[in-house]
Amino acid sequence: MSASAELFRKFSIESNKRATGELELTIRSWLRYLRSWKNELGSDGSWRERRRAWPLGFRVATYRLLELDRRDHTLYVPDFPLSRPATRMNGFWNPIIGNKLVLSYVAQAAGVPCPALLGALVHGRPYSFDGTPADDLTAALEQWTQTARRMVFRPHWSGAAEGVFFVDRESGQWRINDQPASITELTTLLRALHRYLVTEWVEQATFARRIYPRTPNTLRVLMLRDADGPFVAAAVHRFGSSRSFPVDNFHAGRGGLGAPVDIATGRLGAALGADANGRMTPFTHHPETNERIDGVDIPHYHAAIDGMRRLCHALPEGVWVGWDALMTDDGYRILEGNSPPGLHVWQVHEPLLRDARVARFFAAHGVGTS
The missing domain is CATH 3.30.470.20 (ATP-grasp fold, B domain)
Structure with missing residues (x-):
C-alpha cells in the first residue's frame, strides 16, 4: 500500500476513483482527432494539395493560409498532431x-x-439572475433595457461569433443588428433560443x-x-x-x-x-x-x-x-x-x-x- 493510500485509510477518506477521468478524456481526444479528419476529407482540397499538406501534419486550408509551399513548416504548430492533445491540455x-x-x-x-450580466434565455424563457420573475419576454426586455441601452445576445458555449447578435431600442423602435424589428419579430426570435446569455453592450475604445x-x-x-x-x-x-x-x-x-x-x-x-x-x-x-x-x-x-x-x-x-x-x-x-x-x-x-x-x-x- 502506498503512503498516500495508507493516509486515506488512516483518516477514513474515501478514495476518488473518478478523479482523473482518464477514459473520458481519451475518448474525447480521439473523437476530436477523428472529427478533424472527417472535416478534412469533406473539404475542397485537391488530392495534389492533400499529398503536400497531410504528410506535414496540416490541413489543406492551413497549408494555403500559411503559404507553407514557400515557408518552413517546422516553425508552425501543425493541425493533426495537435488535434488529440488539444482537448487533454x-x-x-x-x-x-x-x-x-x-x-x-x-x-x-x-x-x-467583464460585461454586466442582465439575464439568460433557457428554452426561450427569460431568466433573471437577481431572482426577479421574468416569465414574460416583453417585461424582461423592458427590465433589461433599464440597465443597458443596448444588449448583446450570445450562446453560453459557442465559437467563431456563431449566434451572436445585438438588440437596442431607439425612440421606441426595437432594432436587431441595426435593423428595425417589431416586438413580435423580436420575441419570436428570442423564444427560439436556448442557453443564451444576455449582457450589456460595452462601448469600445x-x-x-x-x-x-x-x-x-x-x-x-x-x-x-x-x-x-x-x-x-x-x-x-x-x-x-x-x-x-x-x-x-x-x-x-x-x-x-x-x-x-x-x-x-x-x-x-x-x-x-x-x-x-x-x-x-x-x-x-x-x-x-x-x-x-x-x-x-x-x-x-x-x-x-x-x-x-x-x-x-x-x-x-x-x-x-x-x-x-x-x-x-x-x-x-x-x-x-x-x-x-x-x-x-x-x-x-x-x-x-x-x-x-x-x-x-x-x-x-x-x-x-x-
Whole structure:
C-alpha cells in the first residue's frame, strides 16, 4: 500500500476513483482527432494539395493560409498532431473556460472586468439572475433595457461569433443588428433560443471605433502556462468590415481583419485579411474607413494582459487559452475564453514555434512537427 493510500485509510477518506477521468478524456481526444479528419476529407482540397499538406501534419486550408509551399513548416504548430492533445491540455476545464456565463462569475471573483450580466434565455424563457420573475419576454426586455441601452445576445458555449447578435431600442423602435424589428419579430426570435446569455453592450475604445465603428473590435491573446507561470505567446487585434458585420470575424472569407500586436508594447502592425480561398492581403489602413491600423498603440493594453494573467491564476488547470477582450477608453472588458483555441489567427502573422519558450510548451504536450 502506498503512503498516500495508507493516509486515506488512516483518516477514513474515501478514495476518488473518478478523479482523473482518464477514459473520458481519451475518448474525447480521439473523437476530436477523428472529427478533424472527417472535416478534412469533406473539404475542397485537391488530392495534389492533400499529398503536400497531410504528410506535414496540416490541413489543406492551413497549408494555403500559411503559404507553407514557400515557408518552413517546422516553425508552425501543425493541425493533426495537435488535434488529440488539444482537448487533454485543459482537460475538464475546457467547459469551464468556454462557458461564458461560468467564466463571468470566475472573472468577477478574480476582480477582472467583464460585461454586466442582465439575464439568460433557457428554452426561450427569460431568466433573471437577481431572482426577479421574468416569465414574460416583453417585461424582461423592458427590465433589461433599464440597465443597458443596448444588449448583446450570445450562446453560453459557442465559437467563431456563431449566434451572436445585438438588440437596442431607439425612440421606441426595437432594432436587431441595426435593423428595425417589431416586438413580435423580436420575441419570436428570442423564444427560439436556448442557453443564451444576455449582457450589456460595452462601448469600445475610441481608437477601435475610429478604425471601424460598426462592429465590436476585439483583442485576442494566446496565453500559455508552463512551470514559470502564464505568459503571452501571441496577440492580435481584430477589426470588422461590412462583410463581417455584425462581428469582427477573421475566418477566411468572413471579411474581418487581423492586426498583429507587439506583445511587449501593445502596438499594432499591418493587418491581414483573407478571402474565401485563404489568400491574404495586407492593409496598413482599414480598407473601408481608410483609418490607419499599422503603428497604432492600444490604450490599457498592459492592464488587459494583467487581467488575463489573473484569470489564468484563477483557472489553475487552464494551460492554454485564447482570451478575447474589448478595449475601452477606461480600460478593458474580458468577453470570453477560447478553450481549446484555434491558432490560425496568430500563426498567419508569425509562426508560433519560432519562440523557444512556446516551442518548449507544445513539445511538453507532445506536439511537434514532422
